Amino acid sequence: MPVQRKKQKSEVNPIPVKRQTHNKPQQLIPKxxxxxxxxxxxYPDGICQVNERFYSKAIQYQDINYQLALEEDKRAIFDKYCELLNYFDSSIKVQLCFYNHSGRIEDYQTSIDIDEQADAFNAIRREYAEMLSSQLAKGNNGLVKSKxxxxxxEADSYKTAKVRLERIELDLFGQLRGLGAIAQSLNGAERLRVMHDxxxxxxxxxxxxxxxxxxxxLGTKDFIAPNGFDFHESNSFRMSGKYAQVSYLQILAPELSDELLxxxxxxxxxxxxxxxIQxxxxxxxxxxxxxxxxxxDKMKIEEQKKAIRSGYDMDILPSDLVTYGAEAKTLLESLQSRNERLFLVTFLLMNMANSKSKLENDFYQAAGIAQSANCSLRPLNFQQERGLTAILPLGINPVPIERALTTSATAIFVPFTTQELFQPAPALYYGLNALSNNLLMADRRKLKTPNGLxxxxxxxxKSFAAKREITNAFLVTEDEIVITDPESEYAPLVNALQGAVVRISINSSQYINPLDLNLDYSEEEDPVALKMDFIFSFMELAAGRKSGLKPEEKSVLDRCVQLIYQPYLQDPKPANLPTLEDLYARLLExxxxxxxxxxxxxxxxVTGSYKVFNHHTNVNTDNRLICFDIRELGKQLKKLGMLVIQDQVWNRVTRNRAAKKTTWFYQDEFHLMLKEEQTAAYSVEIWKRFRKWGGIPTAITQNVKDLLASREIENILDNSDFIYMLNQASGDQEILAKHLNISKDQLSYVTHSGEGQGLLFYGNTIIPFSDHFPKETQLYQIMTTKPDEV
Known part of the structure; x- marks a missing residue:
């Protein structure tokens, strides 16, 4: 008759029932x-009292990129993990838990839903949300993976246990931080949720x-217990509507790969x-x-005595005896001189499925992995209930199957693989993880330095990736977006989102005044002093001098600039802003x-062919999406135009900061800005200053060689925590690998890769991605720049 446990509404003390188990003494069965x-x-703080004297605490940690790391980085991670294991003395029981379980699809859907707003773009929002839903369906069956x-x-009381557990927790946070893993403590409700799920x-x-x-x-167990347990089968059981089977890994191989786990x-x-791990x-x-x-040694002597009595060579010993003797001596040497410790390790795996046949298939699939590593995965016959207890994140192990391993042998089960990146709304979409097919959703604003390339x-x-991010940011945030467009690629998208396209050329009637000034331009008392950096860069670029302005020229220029801004500082209205003609007139005096x-x-x-910049600004820059199209400026003026736009954006950033708005700034063909010392230096200032003012600059370029040839590129890279790297030319790959510390495995994702495939750098996270945006959507038609699709 099946042994079943029904979930009751409250915890009661059942009458003990005895059960005869296979080759086991009689024991009490919970009712x-x-x-x-x-x-x-x-307890609410997350401490669990497991029995009268044993207390445990739990930490959740995020994955790190171990499998794709450089070999020397792998070695460093492995060594640090060994240090972490050696931290645990014999008084601390340790349990590493890895749970892959089907999540509620509604929870994922909530994270990617885009709320409709009172504007004209809800149709685009719906299409973008449908695209995200279709991409979500491509993921790994909605599995939630947590570690x-x-x-x-052991302690005499909760109070005594709390002090020591919290001290251990702080030490572990430091150890995990050294490994690059972000960790957080689980409170009581969170631990209950883990067991419930x-x-x-x-x-x-x-x-x-x-x-x-x-x-x-009620008791806490009433909120997490399933409807019932059925432990009738010898090597599997049922809980609620699921079939489950707990197995143990029998380690037979003399050596294991760090990829087994x-x-x-x-x-x-x-x-x-x-x-x-004990x-x-x-x-x-x-x-x-x-x-x-x-x-x-005693067994060896006995074998030698047998050999002498039997009349054969006493040096001929059983191979197992020789092997075990050598291994034991090596182990002793490791413990005495190689900073190794000895651990008792139990490796358990529990498969769960909705049907018995699926459970069997899942088990054979896992058993095949164990067999490929010369190990064996065996069900816990007549010990499934103990196995379940050992699987739960409680810190106790009632399964009497252990293997003694040294520190390095235990550490071969490296608890890191590759990172996921799925942040809650208002995160933006960046494709699918090429390793797991899960959605990549991230909010750049949460980075220390959200600047990007x-x-x-x-x-x-490249352009498509930039347009997708622009669209996403426009639809889900209230942020403002500015684009520098040297090739007239962004107008269709900007027009579709009812943004403003400003076309600046020699023959244009749309003007931008380089001497525009916002009184919030600087945190310092004198905004004109900071404006001088831009004016120096403008004049150096206009003069075409690589050596820059002479000291006496800077002094004269500073004197004139201070004078021409006096009317505006006294009465700050747009009409009082100076133009280049005012500066020109002062210099002539x-x-x-x-x-x-x-x-x-x-x-x-001022008076010649390039007087396009000698006017007051006459374009409406109040639109939250604005694109400066400078394609027709010509080669001579393009760099100057990009510099002027950078300064315009800085004015906008300072204005938006007071309104607590983020300003996204996209600069296509960015390598042009780094070719000249003046524009390169000003670009670096933008990269350094934007962060604390709420600005997010993004550089877009295909000429990586030109980009990396600049002396300023180190400053740009050091101040960019976001890089979206697509396919790279063979000559650029080695340089990029050196600058960004990319492993050969990671580099393979940007070598001969297809469109929309590459590497995403998000802070310390490096994730290979693939983004195949549905071509049948209206958004794709707006964003694509392929000649045959436009």
């Missing part, structure tokens, strides 16, 4: 589903709060993997190994060679 959950109390570290100690149907919501608990008189975790099935006190471990060596060869999808030279430089921009 309710709640009693199967082997803990006493969970936890549970640690526990593991034990129940994926579509069942978790509802819990401590006030409700106190008022209801990863190969289990990339399975697209509901599963839970746990490693229980350190043995060093002196006890050494005594244990010495006793084993003594036993082996989009780089790739022609046809790799000074009878000095430097002034005459500077006036001559300005003459062509």
């Amino acid at each position: 309710t589903a709640q009693k199967t959950l082997a803990y006493k109390l969970i 936890y570290l549970v640690f526990g100690i 593991l034990l129940n149907e994926s579509q069942e919501k978790f509802h819990f709060d401590w006030k409700q608990l106190k008022a209801s008189g 990863k190969n289990f975790l990339i399975l697209e099935n509901d599963l839970a993997v746990t490693l229980h 350190s043995i006190q060093q002196t006890e471990a050494i005594k244990l190994i010495k006793r084993k060596i003594t036993d082996l 989009i780089i790739g060869t022609p046809g790799s999808g 000074i009878d000095e060679p430097s002034a005459r030279y500077l006036a001559t430089v300005l003459e062509i921009y």
Whole structure:
């Protein structure tokens, strides 16, 4: 008759029932589903009292890029992980938990939904949201993958345990930070949620709060226990509507690959993997190994006596005895001189499925991975209930199957694979993770330095990636967006979003005044002093001098600029802003060679052919999306035009800062800005200053060689935590790999890659991505720049 546990509405003390187990003494059987959950109390701060003297705490940590890292980085991560393991002494029980379970699709959908607003763009929002939903469906069946570290100690009371557990937790945060992993402590409700999601149907919501608990008189187990358990089968069980099977890994191979754990975790099935790690006190471990060596030596002597009695060579010994003896001596040497410790390790895996046949298929799939590593995955016959207890993130291990491993042997189960990037709304979409097919959703504004670069060869999808991000930011935020467009590529998108396209050329009637000034231009008292940096760069570029202005020329220029801004500073209205003609007139009034030279430089921009910049600004820059089209400026004026637009954007950023608005600034063909010292230096200032003023500059370029040839590129890269790297020319790959510390495995994603494929750098995270935007959408038709599709 099946052994079943029904979930009850409250915890009660059932009458003990005895059960005869296979080759086991009689033991008490819990009567309710709640009693199967082997803990006493969970406190709001996350500490769990498992039994009378054992208390545990849990940490959730984010993954890091181990599998795609450089070999030397892998070695460093491995060594630091060994240090982490050696931190645990014999008084601390450790459990590593890896849970892949089907998430509620509604939760994902909520994260990517785009709320409609009272404007004209809801049709575009709906289409973009449908695109995200279709991309979400391509993911790994909606699996939620999470990683936890549970640690526990014995203590006389909760108060005593709390002090030491919190001290251990702080130490672990530091250790994980050194590995590059972000970690957070789980409070009581979060630990309950983890167990609830593991034990129940994926579509069942978790509802819990401590006030409700106190008022209801229920126990915490009532909120997480499934409807029932059925442990009738010898090597599987049922909980709620799911079938489950707990197995253990029998380690037979003399050597293991650091990819074994990863190969289990990339399975697209509901599963839970746990490693229980218990350190043995060093002196006890050494005594244990010495006793084993003594036993082996005794066996060796017995074999030699047999050989003498039988009349054959006494040096001929059983191969197993020779092997074990050598291994034991090597192990003893490691413990005594190589900073190794001895751990008792239990590796358990629990498959979960909606049907018995699916469960069997999942098990054979996992068993195949174990077999490929010369190991064996075996079901826990007649111990499924113990296995479930060991799988739960409680920190206890009732399964009596352990393998003694050294620190480095234990560390081969590296608990890191590759990172995911899925942040809640208002995160933007950046494609699919090429390794897991999961959505990449990120908010650049959360980065320390959200500045970015989009780089790739022609046809790799740079402009499309920029347009997709622009569209996404426009639809889900209230931020303002400015684009410098040297090739007239962005007008269709800007027009579709009812933005303003400003076309600046020699024959244009739309003007931008280079001497525009916002009184919030600087945090300093004198905004004109900061404006001088731009004016110096403008004059140096106009003069075509690579050596820059002479000191006497800068002095004369500074004197004149201070004078021409006086009317505006006294009465700050647009009509009082000076133009280049005012500066030119002031320079002519000074009878000095430097002034005459500077006036001559300005003459062509005031009265000559290039007087497009000698006007007051007459375009409406109040639109939240504005594109400066400078294609028709010509080669001579294009760099100057890009410099002027940079300064205009700086004015806009300072204005938006007061309104607490973010300003996105996209500069296509950015390599042009780094060719000249003056524009390069001013661009670096933009990259350094924008962050604290709420600006997010993004450089877009295909000429990576020109970009990297600039002396200023280091400053740009050092101040950019976001890089969207598409396919790269073979000559650029090696240079980029050196600048950005990219491994060969990572580099393969930008070598002969298709359009919309590459590497995403987000802070310390590097993720290979693939973005195949649906071509049948109206948005694609607006954003594409392919000649045959336009």
